Amino acid sequence: MVQQRWADATLAVAFEGLAPVSAFPVIPGRRWGPGLWWSATTGKHVSAGSNAMRTQLIVLDRDPRVTALAGRPVRLLWRNPRGQVRSWVPQLFARYSDGTALLADCPSHAGAGGERAMKAAEAVAQACAHVGWTYRRLAPLDDVLAANLKWLAGYRHPRNAGRPGLTPAVLKAFAQPRPLIEGAEAVGDPIEVLPAVFHALWHRQLTTRLDTPLHERVLVGPRGWSAPGKTGGAG
Secondary structure, three states, rough: OOOOHHHHHHHHHHOHHHHOHHHHHHHHHHHOOEEEEEEOOOOOOEOOOOOHHHHOOOOOOOHOOOOEEEEEEOOEEEEEOOOOOOOOOOOOOEOOOOOOEEEEEEEOOOOOHHHHHHHOOOOOOOHHHOOOOOOEEOOOOOOOHHHHHHHHHHOOHHHHHHOHHHHHHHHHOOOOOHHHHHHHHOOOOHOOOOOHHHHHHHHEEEEOOOOOOOOOEEEEOOOOOOOOOOOOOOO
């Protein structure tokens, strides 16, 4: 493991290409353990340590500003006011298209990690601000939004775009907002068409409300369309 001054490292190191500096812990009794997330942004796998982290990976993987992702690629060390050495490994790294980056943790609830995590969050946030980056403790998503994003994420792979010409036909069918099933049936057999619709929704080529449960009559419209009652970022 190599140590560098933080300001130098942020300029010289491609954190998105690094393996985790430490393994994600396996906690007995938990329903979901460490695993890999296939990123539609990069076409590569990203290490994930928990269900909460996987959910935040889904959000970032769908964010058009994000160009790369990594799990636990860096450990930060600093001295506290008493001169004691402290360290922290943020769970997530995301590179943005403007070259800046996000370091983040994915707590399952607001107080997760206790006092140590809160003090580390302050120190890491200061270090990030110093170099024009951002650190956040990412709040858990609303259950409905999380469920909808996980559903669409199941169609993120390019194979779900279907046969040549299917995606353009899907986009044309929803050039004006209409119920999901009506637009799919206008293109062809829903069994073939719906995966392409969900793929387009994942990639924001189409828009719908994601803060209410997805169903066959949900309104789907073109990119940039503001669905009635849609909250910011829910498309």
